Amino acid sequence: GEDVEQSLFLSVREGDSSVINCTYTDSSSTYLYWYKQEPGAGLQLLTYIFSNMDMKQDQRLTVLLNKKDKHLSLRIADTQTGDSAIYFCAESYWDDKIIFGKGTRLHILP
């Protein structure tokens, strides 16, 4: 069935790179997404990648997609305190659903 898996917690020192990983099950998805949720707020789209791409870079963000292993990652360069949030991986399915992972809480160490 449809499933998106990601680790629940990640701690990173300020200034280092953060890498958040996600695995998914459905190889027929069209888009894969990373959403960010700040405390007390709804989710906002951070970035996305079309399924025929391997990599997408957007300023401090790099998304890598390995279709063979069904693995998606988000790298945040030069992590800042403002990056502290929950990051959700999500997949767009052919049957009109968008399914989210459980979310990775990113904690920034001084």
Added chain:
Amino acid sequence: NAGVTQTPKFQVLKTGQSMTLQCAQDMNHEYMSWYRQDPGMGLRLIHYSVGAGITDQGEVPNGYNVSRSTTEDFPLRLLSAAPSQTSVYFCASSYSIPAGYQNTGELFFGEGSRLTVL
């Protein structure tokens, strides 16, 4: 442009009571959906709609009803609230789903409705 508006933001119910969570969007989006967020469970899809008059079940539909009589509104009804329905509920809309070459399928979220069932 208000985006996605959810009401109420907070609600406390007793077991067995009914209520409706309201969701409205002013972006002329065809697709609307409801998710619930629980600690350690992430976001789970309850119901969704690809257009007025069309609704379908998501991952966890039991105990919830929806209707889509207009493009703008997508209310979520709890017919007989249970403690297991204590959660934060998010409404989200998109121009069109499924995503395709012309449309990324980005979801726009409301600020959430925190529901406690005693």
